[in-house]
Amino acid sequence: MIFIKLILAHLLGDFILQPNSWVADKENRKLKSKYLYFHVLIHTLLSFILLWNIQLWWVAVLAGITHYIIDALKLSFQNIKTKKRWFFIDQLLHILVIAGISFYFNEFNLDFIEDQGFLKIFIAALFLTTPASVFIKILLSSWTPVSEELNKLQTESLTSAGKYIGILERLLVFTFILVNHWEGVGFMVAAKSVFRFSDLAQAKQRKLTEYVLIGTLLSFGMAVLTGILIK
Numbered sequence: 001m002i003f004i005k006l007i008l009a010h011l012l013g014d015f016i017l018q019p020n021s022w023v024a025d026k027e028n029r030k031l032k033s034k035y036l037y038f039h040v041l042i043h044t045l046l047s048f049i050l051l052w053n054i055q056l057w058w059v060a061v062l063a064g065i066t067h068y069i070i071d072a073l074k075l076s077f078q079n080i081k082t083k084k085r086w087f088f089i090d091q092l093l094h095i096l097v098i099a100g101i102s103f104y105f106n107e108f109n110l111d112f113i114e115d116q117g118f119l120k121i122f123i124a125a126l127f128l129t130t131p132a133s134v135f136i137k138i139l140l141s142s143w144t145p146v147s148e149e150l151n152k153l154q155t156e157s158l159t160s161a162g163k164y165i166g167i168l169e170r171l172l173v174f175t176f177i178l179v180n181h182w183e184g185v186g187f188m189v190a191a192k193s194v195f196r197f198s199d200l201a202q203a204k205q206r207k208l209t210e211y212v213l214i215g216t217l218l219s220f221g222m223a224v225l226t227g228i229l230i231k
Helices: 002-018 020-032 035-050 054-076 081-105 116-127 131-139 144-155 161-178 181-201 208-231
Strands: none
Touching: 002 035, 002 054, 002 081, 020 035, 020 054, 035 054, 054 081, 116 131, 116 161, 116 208, 131 161, 131 208, 161 181, 161 208, 181 208
């Protein structure tokens, strides 16, 4: 498939065959960096070699040209604050170009959108992200005595780390259930207990420990029930 071959070329060119020194030079010199053009040339050659079809030479050239345009936009507009954001925008645009080429060759279609099984799994996974976090937050809102301890804990941790940890753990639990690997759920519970509750116990904050424990059980419970309902 053209999609798989172009994705392979992208991974090789953007990550495996691009030294950190090239990246640093491109960020400093931007469009004046010679390594930007070496990088684009490597992408074009990789695409041509992996496609291995002389009639598809224009696909390799198109992949190279669009790669240059996207990288040039990123280098021109990104700064220290927006570097992370532009990295993901850059990768998304590259994948969209590859997907567009694949659609041109009728390698993909949108029939999966009408598949009820797919829609159920997608809706369930979507629910387990922010909506589930909101439900848990509301359910725990009556335990106001722990607000001071919670604020203190949050100042000593990464911003919104708890929210994203909860989302990731629910999605992982949901995935384990869908693929019939319940032992993975046990592993997640054990790992969360070791890393989170041991620190809270050492801090001797019983109310906060109970608060986090209830939140964790609600989070895992939602993921388990959702997985069972979908199955």
